[in-house]
Amino acid sequence: MDMERLKKEYMNISDKIYIFDTTLRDGEQTPGVALTVDEKIQIARKLNNLGVDKIEVGFPASSKGEIESCRRIKALDFDSTLVGLARSLRKDIDAVIDSDLEYIHTFLGTSPSHRDYKLKMNKEQIIETAVDGVEYAKDHGLKVEFSAEDATRTEYDFLCDVFDNIVDAGADILDIPDTVGVLTPITTYALISDIKEKFNIPISVHFHNDFGLATANTLVAIERGANQAHVTVNGLGERTGNCSLEELVVTLKAAYGIDLGLDTTRLYSLSNLVGRLTGVKMPVNKPIVGDNAFAHESGIHVHGILNNSSTYEPISPEMVGHSRRIVLGKHTGANSLKSKLKEYHIDLDDEQFDNVFTQIKELGDSGKCITDDDLVSIAITELSSARETRIVLKGLGLSSGGGVSPTATVKLEIDGEEKEAASTGVGPIDASINAIQSLISDTMNINLEEYNLEAITGGTDALAEVFVVTSDPDDNRSTGRSTNQDIVMASILAVLDSINKLLLIQSV
Numbered sequence: 062m063d064m065e066r067l068k069k070e071y072m073n074i075s076d077k078i079y080i081f082d083t084t085l086r087d088g089e090q091t092p093g094v095a096l097t098v099d100e101k102i103q104i105a106r107k108l109n110n111l112g113v114d115k116i117e118v119g120f121p122a123s124s125k126g127e128i129e130s131c132r133r134i135k136a137l138d139f140d141s142t143l144v145g146l147a148r149s150l151r152k153d154i155d156a157v158i159d160s161d162l163e164y165i166h167t168f169l170g171t172s173p174s175h176r177d178y179k180l181k182m183n184k185e186q187i188i189e190t191a192v193d194g195v196e197y198a199k200d201h202g203l204k205v206e207f208s209a210e211d212a213t214r215t216e217y218d219f220l221c222d223v224f225d226n227i228v229d230a231g232a233d234i235l236d237i238p239d240t241v242g243v244l245t246p247i248t249t250y251a252l253i254s255d256i257k258e259k260f261n262i263p264i265s266v267h268f269h270n271d272f273g274l275a276t277a278n279t280l281v282a283i284e285r286g287a288n289q290a291h292v293t294v295n296g297l298g299e300r301t302g303n304c305s306l307e308e309l310v311v312t313l314k315a316a317y318g319i320d321l322g323l324d325t326t327r328l329y330s331l332s333n334l335v336g337r338l339t340g341v342k343m344p345v346n347k348p349i350v351g352d353n354a355f356a357h358e359s360g361i362h363v364h365g366i367l368n369n370s371s372t373y374e375p376i377s378p379e380m381v382g383h384s385r386r387i388v389l390g391k392h393t394g395a396n397s398l399k400s401k402l403k404e405y406h407i408d409l410d411d412e413q414f415d416n417v418f419t420q421i422k423e424l425g426d427s428g429k430c431i432t433d434d435d436l437v438s439i440a441i442t443e444l445s446s447a448r449e450t451r452i453v454l455k456g457l458g459l460s461s462g463g464g465v466s467p468t469a470t471v472k473l474e475i476d477g478e479e480k481e482a483a484s485t486g487v488g489p490i491d492a493s494i495n496a497i498q499s500l501i502s503d504t505m506n507i508n509l510e511e512y513n514l515e516a517i518t519g520g521t522d523a524l525a526e527v528f529v530v531t532s533d534p535d536d537n538r539s540t541g542r543s544t545n546q547d548i549v550m551a552s553i554l555a556v557l558d559s560i561n562k563l564l565l566i567q568s569v
């Protein structure tokens with residue numbers, strides 16, 4: 062596509078586009094999310110390091126804690142401009158002033174719905190109140206951005222009337238919120254084109270994602286000359302959220318070559334921090350930062366990616382600080398499996414490779430997602446069938462009962478030499494695993510990371526299936542599995558299975 066021609070004929074992109082991040086305000090209004098002052102500071106620091114132009118740090122009139130967090134962030138003296146939200150009310154504006162902020166974002170509902178059902182004000186009262194807020198803030202030396210809340214459901218002539226008055230009152234920038242996300246790309250195109258033609262003042266947009274169009278609409282607004290976009294990390298915000306910071310910034314750079322001066326390599330870690338602190342985890346298919354954003358499973362795609370990543374990736378994962386993942390499953394091809402095995406330094410002969418490949422396909426067909434740990438475990442099991450098992454259980458004695466600590470005596474053959482040890486524990490399984498650990502401590506230092514016990518048949522003679530994950534200090538991990546009618550035996554054999562595989566992993 063001839064982008065330069067498209068830009069010239071269809072777009073009117075402004076020379077400078079400002080990123081106004083509202084993760085700490087609208088993002089915090091995500092249902093169920095509340096951030097502590099320290100958490101807000103951590104996020105603000107990362108936003109500043111990323112290089113966003115403005116950070117809406119809070120709504121000071123809403124609580125004392127908000128004023129405190131705004132003040133503490135302000136004291137950090139960031140490069141990003143810090144913004145405080147206020148209704149068009151003098152007491153709200155005072156709270157922003159009290160927070161030491163120099164940039165205010167005032168707002169007032171302008172749509173019939175907000176006028177009639179929420180504010181109970183007529184059009185004149187709306188204009189009077191909004192203008193008073195802007196003038197009061199300007200009189201206190203603040204930079205003022207005014208939002209006509211629910212602008213996109215406001216009669217167009219009245220919206221222009223409000224904006225005319227707000228401009229006369231001295232506002233520095235006008236914001237158009239699509240408060241309930243009703244815009245579409247073409248209605249955005251028309252609205253922003255008209256507003257840009259009529260007003261000679263910077264225009265900002267604040268679009269919600271109710272129909273999943275927030276990022277697309279924000280992009281169109283920028284294409285039609287909007288000077289600023291309100292965004293949130295991970296697209297957080299009221300209900301279904303706002304335009305996503307990472308999606309917008311990356312699209313502008315990748316599709317149009319517009320570099321906003323942000324360090325995009327920080328996006329993934331910022332997204333993770335926000336996900337962790339807010340408890341809102343991203344779906345795996347979330348663009349740019351989701352687990353699958355750079356993950357490939359199908360043989361055809363992996364083959365392409367291994368030759369040149371541009372075949373099936375629009376940008377490199379490094380551009381956003383993410384990483385590529387080759388996932389195994391029913392669509393896996395031989396090339397993917399080979400590259401995965403190479404990654405783990407596992408050498409299989411042709412027959413072993415075919416066996417592993419078949420197992421991966423069978424697991425995939427049964428609907429299982431195959432993790433790297435699974436693959437290593439399958440491949441190592443395949444390898445171990447051709448090698449001697451280094452640690453073998455030779456005997457087990459248990460004693461437990463009222464008033465005495467459960468004790469296990471375990472006899473193992475380790476590299477051909479028999480050794481025996483007794484240990485106590487909170488129960489017979491714990492005691493047995495402690496005994497194993499004491500016996501192998503010369504050979505290796507292992508950690509039991511996971512232990513899962515499942516009864517796979519009913520009754521007192523039920524078969525127990527034990528699944529364990531062990532690791533060593535070098536972070537090698539290995540799974541082990543065993544099924545037995547005796548749960549202690551199943552546990553010991555699963556642990557030994559896992560340890561033997563770990564020894565193999567260490568040797569490859």
Ligand code: KIV
Nearest residue numbers: 168208210211238240
């Ligand atoms: O969505 C909205 O209208 C808002 C305003 C406060 C700008 O968040």
Ligand code: ZN
Nearest residue numbers: 087240267299
């Ligand atoms: Zn909003």
